[in-house]
Amino acid sequence: MDNILVIGAAGQIGSELVAELRTIYGNAHVYATDIKQAPPDILEGGPFQILDVMDDKQLIHFIIRHKISQVYHLAAVLSGNAEKLPTQAWRINMDSLMNILEVAKMVEEVKKVFWPSSIAVFGPTTPRHETPQRTVMDPVTVYGISKLAGERWCDYYFKKFGVDVRSLRYPGLISYKTEPGGGTTDYAVEIYFEAVRQGKYECFLTEATALPVLFMPDAITATINLMEADRSSLTVHSSYNLGGMSVTPGEIAVEIRKHIPEFAISYKPDFRQAIADTWPHSVDDSKAREDWGFAQTYDLEKMTGIMLKEIREKLKT
């Protein structure tokens, strides 16, 4: 039986991934960890421990003690926050990945590693429509540079040491359970929360800024499917493009108004506009579809209905 370690279990992806992994592998086999306390369902649903991935000794002890065979390393400083503290963000994003790759190389029981990359690996001279899997990559943000460097290290550890590390270039992820923090695509989550809370939202990107986004249930399924795919079917060992849907703040607002007709949106672009302006509008994820069967099941309309319903429920309690 696999024992799974999730690092960053209190975060936007981790809090949902842990729940799903526990359903599949059994509560006792999924070790949730973070540097901060996790939400109650994660704490009560199975093992949770405070663990700092930057502490390589603590990390290796944890992995050996609990006979961990799969690691999901989700902890990172996102794009907006990384611009505020560039060297610290670089250190956190890179050193944490290197710690994981080294442990996976050294500890034979660790069979697989998941590490998220991002559309932020692309840059201003990358083709912005249907961005190909292999193309120009010239990120101009600290976050993007750290993700691109990370991809190269993943590919290197796979080829040089046989470490089975798997990765996805997530687009903006939209969820209602745990809000993201410090990212550029955060607007696409905030907009729903503010629509329910206040009936209005001031967006930090312009009305027509198109970015790819994906609803969290599709992202969780994709992540687990990639990790469960036969190793021989995988042809990309840096990170797979994941497209989702290309949307603008204006388009989300139109969709929200179908449920909340009085919803008002205004636009006040801040420093994150310059980041968004270097990222793809849409992404070609045909490689992920071919190699391990990625499929998206939620479109903007379906996602909006669920987001608003779930946020209303959540804010009631």
Ligand code: SER
């Ligand atoms: N959602 C992330 C961010 O905006 C991109 O991977 O930083």
